[in-house]
Every structure is written in C-alpha cells, then in structure tokens.
Amino acid sequence: MASPFYNRYIPPPPKASHHSEPSRPAKKRKKSKSAPTIISQQAKPREESQESVASNDHGDEEAHLGSADTEGVHHQIAIRDRHKTVLDKYGKAAKRSAELTDEKTVAAEDDEGERQKDVMDVELHGLEPLPQPAPVKEDHQVSAFSALPEWLQTPVLASSANTVPFKTLALHGDMLASLERRGHLATFAIQSAVLPMLLPGPQQHTGDVCVSAATGSGKTLAYVLPIVQDLRDKPVTRLRGLIVVPTRELVNQVRESLDLCSAGSGLKIATAVGSKSLKEEQTVLVEKGQRYDPEAYKAEQEKEVDEAEELMDWDLDKRFGSKDDLELFYNHVVEYNSKVDILICTPGRLVEHIHSTTGFTLEHVRWLVIDEADRLLNESFQQWVDVVLPGLEYLPPPDAFHQPRSNIFHIFRRREVRKIILSATMTRDISKLTTLKLRRPKLVVLEGQTQRMAIDDGDAAIGGERGRVDIPESLQEYGVPISEHNIQDKPLYLIELLESGSDPLIGKNRRYSPVPSKSAEENEGKSSTDSEDLSQGSDSSSKSNDLSSQLLGADKPLNHGTLVFTESNEQAIRLARLLALLRPSWQIGTLTKSTAGASGRKTLAAFRKRKLSVLIASDRASRGLDIPDLAQVINYDMPKSATSYVHRVGRTARAGKAGQATTLVLHNQGKWFWKDKSGIAKSEMLVRGPDKRVIRRNLAIDVNEEAREEYENALQMLGEEAKG
Numbered sequence: 001m002a003s004p005f006y007n008r009y010i011p012p013p014p015k016a017s018h019h020s021e022p023s024r025p026a027k028k029r030k031k032s033k034s035a036p037t038i039i040s041q042q043a044k045p046r047e048e049s050q051e052s053v054a055s056n057d058h059g060d061e062e063a064h065l066g067s068a069d070t071e072g073v074h075h076q077i078a079i080r081d082r083h084k085t086v087l088d089k090y091g092k093a094a095k096r097s098a099e100l101t102d103e104k105t106v107a108a109e110d111d112e113g114e115r116q117k118d119v120m121d122v123e124l125h126g127l128e129p130l131p132q133p134a135p136v137k138e139d140h141q142v143s144a145f146s147a148l149p150e151w152l153q154t155p156v157l158a159s160s161a162n163t164v165p166f167k168t169l170a171l172h173g174d175m176l177a178s179l180e181r182r183g184h185l186a187t188f189a190i191q192s193a194v195l196p197m198l199l200p201g202p203q204q205h206t207g208d209v210c211v212s213a214a215t216g217s218g219k220t221l222a223y224v225l226p227i228v229q230d231l232r233d234k235p236v237t238r239l240r241g242l243i244v245v246p247t248r249e250l251v252n253q254v255r256e257s258l259d260l261c262s263a264g265s266g267l268k269i270a271t272a273v274g275s276k277s278l279k280e281e282q283t284v285l286v287e288k289g290q291r292y293d294p295e296a297y298k299a300e301q302e303k304e305v306d307e308a309e310e311l312m313d314w315d316l317d318k319r320f321g322s323k324d325d326l327e328l329f330y331n332h333v334v335e336y337n338s339k340v341d342i343l344i345c346t347p348g349r350l351v352e353h354i355h356s357t358t359g360f361t362l363e364h365v366r367w368l369v370i371d372e373a374d375r376l377l378n379e380s381f382q383q384w385v386d387v388v389l390p391g392l393e394y395l396p397p398p399d400a401f402h403q404p405r406s407n408i409f410h411i412f413r414r415r416e417v418r419k420i421i422l423s424a425t426m427t428r429d430i431s432k433l434t435t436l437k438l439r440r441p442k443l444v445v446l447e448g449q450t451q452r453m454a455i456d457d458g459d460a461a462i463g464g465e466r467g468r469v470d471i472p473e474s475l476q477e478y479g480v481p482i483s484e485h486n487i488q489d490k491p492l493y494l495i496e497l498l499e500s501g502s503d504p505l506i507g508k509n510r511r512y513s514p515v516p517s518k519s520a521e522e523n524e525g526k527s528s529t530d531s532e533d534l535s536q537g538s539d540s541s542s543k544s545n546d547l548s549s550q551l552l553g554a555d556k557p558l559n560h561g562t563l564v565f566t567e568s569n570e571q572a573i574r575l576a577r578l579l580a581l582l583r584p585s586w587q588i589g590t591l592t593k594s595t596a597g598a599s600g601r602k603t604l605a606a607f608r609k610r611k612l613s614v615l616i617a618s619d620r621a622s623r624g625l626d627i628p629d630l631a632q633v634i635n636y637d638m639p640k641s642a643t644s645y646v647h648r649v650g651r652t653a654r655a656g657k658a659g660q661a662t663t664l665v666l667h668n669q670g671k672w673f674w675k676d677k678s679g680i681a682k683s684e685m686l687v688r689g690p691d692k693r694v695i696r697r698n699l700a701i702d703v704n705e706e707a708r709e710e711y712e713n714a715l716q717m718l719g720e721e722a723k724g
C-alpha cells in the first residue's frame with residue numbers, strides 16, 4: 001500500500017543561496033628548508049650573475065663565503081640580489097594590496113600579512129629560495145556586501161528599549177483614537193525609530209528609508225501611519241500611495257491596517273490582486289469623465305486630424321472615448337481620474353494595470369512601499385521593477401499633452417517619491433537595491449542579537465556583514481527527528497504534535513499516547529547538536545508523557561491554533577484530507593495557491609477567529625501573515641532555506657508574544673538542520689536570544705493495531721481519491 005504521501009523521500013534542502021561560506025584564512029606558508037639546495041643546483045647564465053655582482057656591494061657575504069670559489073660566490077650573490085629585488089617588489093605590492101583591502105576583512109588581512117611576513121622573513125644566507133607564487137586565496141575577495149555604501153554600513157539602530165506613546169507623535173487625533181481602540185498605545189521599537197523619520201517634524205528624513213527588522217516587530221504600522229497622515233488632507237483624489245507586497249493575503253492584511261488607521265480620513269483605498277477581472281478592477285481604480293477645455297479640445301482635434309492624415313485610421317471614438325460609455329460635449333475633452341488615494345497590490349497585477357488600464361497613472365504617487373522587499377526583488381513578477389520605477393522617476397510637464405513632441409523630453413521634471421523598503425530578511429544585494437534608485441536612503445535596523453553580534457565581530461552592515469537575521473526572542477524552536485524506519489508514519493508525528501499541543505478541541509480527542517519520552521528538562525539539558533542519533537527513540541522514563549506542558553510551558557498563556565507548512569500546494573491539500581479522514585472532528589483549513597481568492601480570505605478569517613484549529617499551508621503563507629496569538633508553527637516539510645525558515649516560524653511569537661515552532665526532521669535532513677552552518681540549529685545566519693537554541697525532541701508514538709488499521713485505510717482512501 002504505497003502512498004506517495006508518506007513515502008516521499010525528501011532530499012536535503014539546498015543551502016541558502018544568499019549565504020556564502022565564511023572566509024577561511026589563508027594557510028600560513030611554511031618556510032622551505034630545501035629551497036636553497038635546489039637553487040644551488042640550478043645552473044644560471046654566467047653573464048647574468050657577473051652583471052649582478054658588478055652592480056651590488058656584498059663584500060661581507062663574499063668574505064663570509066671565502067675565496068675558494070669566488071666565481072661561484074658571485075654567481076650566488078647575483079642570484080640572491082635578483083631574488084631580493086623580486087622579493088622586495090613582491091613585498092611592496094603585497095603591502096599596497098593589503099592596504100587597499102576593506103577594513104572589515106581584518107582577520108583575512110592578518111593572515112595575508114603573516115603570509116607576507118613569512119615570505120619577507122626568509123633569511124638570506126646566500127642561497128635563497130626563489131620567490132614562490134602566492135598561494136591561491138581561498139575566499140579573500142571583497143564580498144558584494146563588504147563593499148557596501150555608507151548608508152548600509154552605518155544603519156540607524158532602533159533600540160529595542162525605545163518605545164514612546166503614540167500620542168507624542170505628529171499623528172492625527174482620529175488615528176490615535178483608532179490605535180487606542182486596537183489597544184495600541186505605545187510604539188514598538190522599530191516604529192519609534194521609523195515614524196519620526198517619516199512624519200513631519202524635526203527628525204524627518206527627506207529621503208528613502210529601508211527597514212530591516214524581525215518578523216512580527218510591527219513594520220506595517222511604521223509605514224501605514226505616515227502615509228495616512230500625509231495624504232489625509234489632500235482635497236483631490238489622486239493615486240498618491242502605492243504599496244506593493246508579494247501575495248493576495250498580504251494585500252488584504254495591509255488593507256486592514258490601512259482601513260483601521262484611515263478611519264474618518266475620507267481616504268479611498270483599493271486593492272489590486274487579480275482575484276477580480278481586470279475590467280472590474282479598472283472600474284474601481286479609474287473613472288472616465290470630461291472636462292470643459294476649449295483649447296485642449298481644439299488641440300485634440302487638430303492632433304487627431306494630423307494623426308488621421310498620417311495613419312489613415314482615424315477613430316474619433318478611440319480618442320475621445322467610446323460613445324457607448326461617454327458622450328462628449330462640445331469643447332470638452334476626456335479626462336481620467338483616479339478613484340483611489342492608496343493602492344495596495346501585487347506586482348504582477350500592478351504591471352497589468354500600467355499596461356492596460358487607460359488613465360491609470362503613477363504620475364501623482366508620493367509614496368512607494370515595497371514590503372517583503374527581498375522576495376519582491378528576487379523574483380521577476382513580470383519585470384515589475386523595470387515597469388514601475390521609470391514611471392516614478394520623472395514627471396511630465398502639466399501640459400505635456402499639448403506640447404510639440406520635440407519639446408516634451410526637455411521639460412520632464414524629476415520626481416520626489418518617498419520609497420520605503422522593508423523586510424525581516426532584507427537583501428544585502430546592492431545590485432538589487434540599486435534598481436530601486438533610492439534617494440538619500442537610510443537604513444533602520446532593529447537592535448537585537450544580530451546587532452550585538454555584528455558589533456562584537458566588527459561588522460557594520462545590515463544585520464552584520466554576514467547577513468544575520470534575528471529569530472524573535474519569544475520563540476521556542478524544536479526539532480523532532482524522524483528516522484528512516486519511521487518515515488511512513490510522518491503524518492502520525494504531526495497528529496501527535498497537534499494532540500499534545502494546547503488546543504483543547506484537538507487535545508480532548510486525543511487517540512494515540514506518546515511512548516514515554518525524555519522530559520523537556522532532559523532534552524533541554526542536552527545540546528541539540530550533541531547527539532549523532534537522529535532516529536526516534538526514547539528509552540528513559542519520563543517525568544511527563546504530556547508534551548503540551550513541555551511544548552508551551554505550564555506558566556505561559558495558551559495561545560491558539562497551529563499553522564502547518566508543507567512543501568507544496570498538493571502536499572497541503574492531501575495532508576489536510578488525510579487529517580480530516582483520521583480526525584473528522586478537527587476543524588482544518590488549507591491555504592494554498594488554489595485557495596488564494598475569496599475562499600482563502602474566509603479561511604484565514606476563520607482561523608483568526610479560532611473557528612479553525614489547524615491551518616495547513618504552502619509557503620505562500622510564510623511571508624508577512626499576521627495571525628495574532630498563533631500558538632505554534634509546525635514545519636511538516638522542511639523549509640527550503642534558512643530564509644524561508646525565518647519567515648515560516650515568524651508567523652508565531654509575534655509582537656513579543658510567546659510561540660513555538662517545531663520542525664519534523666527526516667533522517668536525511670538531519671545534518672543540514674542540526675549541524676550545517678547554512679542550516680537551522682547551527683546557522684551562521686540565524687541569531688537567537690542569549691539562552692535560546694533549537695531543542696531536539698525525541699518523540700515516539702505508539703499506535704495500537706486498531707489505530708494502525710485506521711491509518712492504513714485512510715491512506716488507501718486518499719490514494720483512491722487521488723486516482724479517481
């Protein structure tokens with residue numbers, strides 16, 4: 001009864017592409033004792049050695065060598081002089097290149113310096129070694145991000161202790177009231193740093209702002225509040241705020257924040273995600289009207305006639321709008337007006353509107369937000385950056401339409417669009433950031449472990465030069481090893497984790513009992529990477545069989561819900577179906593590409609309202625989704641990279657609340673997960689709080705015969721459903 005569901009053999013995840021191996025110091029070169037002998041055996045042209053003797057004063061060495069073989073001595077001196085000259089030049093060149101090396105490669109410089117010193121320290125005893133080629137450098141190239149521009153090297157640090165009451169900021173009273181209703185009285189650290197830079201006031205920064213801060217640290221309000229504050233008093237509706245995020249779910253979530261903060265402002269907010277037809281969205285974004293403008297009317301007509309004469313395909317309707325939807329009055333011209341002040345959209349849909357929606361213009365945009373920037377810049381999304389950015393660079397003159405074409409290009413004006421770029425895993429790829437054409441940019445980094453480590457190590461760039469990312473300090477991480485022998489029971493491990501969790505609806509229906517396992521204390525006392533044994537097993541007597549108290553901690557408030565990540569949409573759907581067959585009373589939802597529209601919105605809403613206990617999702621739910629008080633994340637399938645891990649587990653332990661993340665680790669993934677520097681537990685990229693580490697949990701399940709049969713039947717049914 002083979003089921004691809006549990007037999008899936010998952011190869012170890014690839015190393016995170018953005019994270020390169022750390023530089024290894026160049027090996028010190030050993031002084032060669034045999035070199036002089038070798039050199040003395042080599043015949044050198046006589047004339048050359050005499051020439052060298054004639055041009056150098058080496059009386060001491062000559063005397064020391066004696067007169068028995070003056071010619072031989074001269075020859076050796078000549079060789080030595082030539083070598084010394086070469087060595088000197090080599091030394092100088094090496095010194096020069098060492099001076100040019102970036103300050104932050106001090107360690108590498110030291111090694112290189114020592115190597116040079118070794119070369120220069122060769123004692124000249126008459127028979128010197130030939131200068132050897134420098135050893136191949138292992139990884140001493142200045143990395144892309146060690147040559148960072150000033151603004152990336154000297155970020156503004158958002159102190160984690162810095163929080164101020166919202167009412168001390170230049171925010172409209174309506175906004176303060178809305179925040180208060182939500183229970184948001186004081187800023188989070190990242191907001192304390194970013195809001196004064198974006199709001200009017202003495203600390204306002206008149207350029208672009210990049211924000212790098214952990215998941216759940218409150219980045220959304222950091223841009224929503226200033227945009228609403230800035231746009232709320234504008235008398236005419238124009239598209240002035242553009243917010244780009246990678247998924248529909250995020251679009252909806254940002255909209256909720258904007259709706260909250262713009263209550264009473266009259267601002268018109270719209271979304272464009274592709275869930276409706278393009279035409280429907282067009283009617284929401286742009287309206288077509290007419291304006292009395294005899295001059296423009298005349299110019300229009302002349303232009304139309306000119307074009308018609310040229311092209312012979314004159315079509316007044318096309319120019320002035322279809323007679324079906326607009327009857328133009330005499331001396332009137334068509335005018336398109338934006339129906340929205342702020343648009344939140346996915347990049348692909350934005351590109352579609354730019355290309356296909358008549359009257360849709362970015363001409364008035366003052367704010368551009370790119371949230372989850374690393375994802376948006378890493379993927380093309382119909383080359384959205386190339387389509388959108390040029391439209392924000394220059395402004396046509398107000399009467400461009402009536403200018404002779406030859407004039408237009410001389411009078412375009414440079415735009416002042418404020419760009420805010422955010423991510424929990426901000427890119428360090430300068431070439432990508434450059435495409436955004438940032439103006440006087442500043443980087444704001446949330447002070448945390450990353451920063452402390454970076455300072456200790458002398459790194460000064462985003463998250464330290466090594467691209468580190470903070471794991472929220474309130475998150476507890478676990479890894480549950482699954483041996484090769486137990487791989488077919490992977491779904492049962494998930495069930496066990498869920499039943500032993502905090503959700504009373506699930507826990508009360510508990511069917512399997514865990515085999516006595518090592519207590520939390522025992523496990524915690526043991527380094528997560530100490531053991532080579534990645535197989536399941538628990539032989540010790542247990543202080544408690546109930547994992548729920550271990551997992552959440554008896555003293556911590558019980559949060560709600562479990563978000564389970566799978567590697568694909570299909571896997572999510574099948575896993576949900578299997579759980580439904582095995583545990584019909586559970587309330588399970590799925591969030592995948594196929595449920596991205598209205599049904600996805602409903603599912604998320606139900607999960608947030610605690611109507612669902614388990615949400616099984618593909619990686620589309622890993623970025624930015626805010627599910628307040630989410631109790632735990634379970635990585636049923638291993639994430640593909642450390643970056644993906646950060647975003648997945650960051651759905652819990654948000655806003656300083658407690659949360660836990662458990663990853664099922666198959667035997668062939670153990671090395672990467674537990675030990676690899678580009679993996680998870682020993683990752684050089686992920687930075688954890690002082691006493692935090694990934695805890696290994698050896699979980700064993702005991703399935704009785706009846707339950708085993710039930711499981712086999714469910715798998716069979718799943719297989720049949722898949723076929724049929």
Ligand SMILES: Nc1ncnc2c1ncn2[C@@H]1O[C@H](COP(=O)(O)OP(=O)(O)OP(=O)(O)O)[C@@H](O)[C@H]1O
Nearest residue numbers: 184186187188215216217218219220424624626655
């Ligand atoms: N000042 C505040 N006071 C109380 N709660 C806040 C405050 N600011 C934000 N929050 C809440 O914190 C949670 C996380 O905020 P948000 O979604 O903006 O995080 P984020 O930094 O964008 O995370 P991610 O990187 O995962 O997208 C939200 O539920 C939000 O309502």
